[in-house]
Amino acid sequence: MNKRERLLKKLTEAWGPSGFESDVASIISEELAPVGKLSRDKLGSVIAVQEGRTKRGPRIMLAAHMDEVGFMVQQITKEGYLRFLALGGWSPRAMPSMRVLIRTHTGKDVVGVVGFKPPHELGPEERKKPIELKDLHIDVGAIDKYDVKKELGIRVGDPIAPVTQFVPMTNKEMYLAKAWDDRSGCALMVEAMQELAETKHPNTVIGVGTVQEEVGLRGAQTSGHAVKPDLALAIDVALARDTPGYREDTDCRMGAGAAILAYDSTMIPNLALRDLAVDVAEEEGIPYQVTTLRGGYDTGRIHIQREGVPSLALGVPTRYAHSTESVIHRKDYESALRLIVALVERLDRRTVDKVVTR
Template identity: 45%
Template sequence: MDETLKMFKALTDANAISGHEKEARDVMEKYITPYADKVYTDNLGSLIAEKTGNANGPKVMIAGHLDEIGFMVTRIDKDGFIYFQTIGGWWSQVMLAQRVTIMTRKGNVTGVIGSKPPHILSAKERNKTVEIKDMFIDVGAMNKEEAEEFGIRPGDSVVPYFEFVPLKNEKMLLAKAWDNRIGCAIAIEVLKRLQDEQHPNTVYGVGTVQEEVGLRGARTSAHAIKPDIAFAVDVGVAGDTPGVSDKEADSKLGEGPQIILYDASAISHKGLRDLVIEVADEKEIPYQYSSIPGGGTDSGTIHLTANGVPSVSITIATRYIHSHAAILHRDDFENAVKLFVEVIKRLDYDTVKRLILA
């Protein structure tokens, strides 16, 4: 496994739901610190790595979010079964019988989201989706007291369990939490590759917190940085699986990063978007267009910071997002990094001023 794959594994295997991002933040800090002049956090816990090319140039923010979707323990019943609140957006059909990790003050506890066996389901139950409020986690406790002895208590984080693995086609990578550790990986790699490049600005590689519950860390980190230009880096919807029509999603794995035209939280800044496309065409870096009418990215709060920040979201087409495991293509990571490096090299003050007025 090469160094990039080791970084992917460390990032995605880390357990870090919204509001409890420490494990992922520690991994990102380890990998990004060698390439930054300064690394610090805001008061909500977002990680900010600062690399200066020209201290008098514009500030460029590249934000991927640290948090993943998961659950939070809300109560333990008398028989030792765990009930929970979802953290982030879940579809109930991808949850039953899935393994989870409960992060307790005494260490991690393994559990499974319980389900009835088909042998005892009525015809009506077979045709009905189980509601999330009726689900529970089985940790093997015989009663409430034993579950509490394991260290479990309300408020504990519950994280989907899955280990990173390259598939037989080694460019296809399967893991939990690609949403959005791939954005964090891109921020790390961009700072790494800028080590040997001249850039007329200061670049901030950021791992934001609590994106999945309202783009919250992007707001606080953007206030700390006060960027002139910003990019949100996230996953996007892949449309290359059975049952997905071109009208729903037409992006394909391996055909380049997605340039987001519109999402529910932000319209991409036209001047900045045009520059990104111009650079991609000139450097023959493949890309795809996409929009996310039913969701948002960190651009949604970053672009509203202070008197406004021209922002664009660039995403990686990913299959099966917001489930226990997702697939993306390594070439899309590589091409996204190339695109960011080339764009950043052109973001001097004159260019940024021109973009704002575009």
């Protein structure tokens, strides 16, 4: 396993649902400490400021969210099962038999599994119904409610996230793990900051690991206010639409390059910045694809800070996002890293001013 794969393994296997990102924040802080001046905003986002060759250069924000979709304990039944609510957008169809880890208020980790009535016991009408969150529970191997609360230390409000391992797949080009949304973006932000530290970039680059993106882009709003960027890039996942069920002429495929987002539900990107990203990719020979998303990115909050911040989302195409296992392609990750670094190196004061006024 090479250095990059070790970083990806650390980040994807780290436990960190929305609002409980401290394990991920520790990893990112350790990686960024040698290449930027570290601080935290009051919501918990990690901020690393790296000055380039001039202090008068524009402030470029690279935002990647640290949180993953997860759950929270909502109720403990008298039989010792957990009812739970979702932190972020889940499809209940992806949940049955999922192995999870509950972190108690004392810091103790408890393993459980999402339970559902087996197919043998489903009646004809139940088989037709879609699975709902209320149909599911978490089994922690407890005897009763007392056992859950007193012996395991679990209480209402304790956070929950899936437990899986990072695995290079058979052809070695694909990586399987949980939480590529957005630990792939976190890794890209870290690697971009490390590469840029070796260059004389014409700006101040601020790498930010944001919190609570999956529950409303909250860390992006507070860190965007704290950082006061002149321009922002959100580094996140795009949805690969090359699996069964999508049309054949899809606009986003695994292995076809970095994703440049032309639209998402929270932002229409700055058009000049979008075009610049495309131009940079073509001039540098970086594989890319332009796509859209019905969800949102951190730039959805950042771009409406103060009088407005020119913003763009870039991503790595990902299969099966917001589930317990998802897949990315090594070449797409590499293309995204090349594009981020090349784009930031072009963003001097004159270029950023043109982006703003165009």
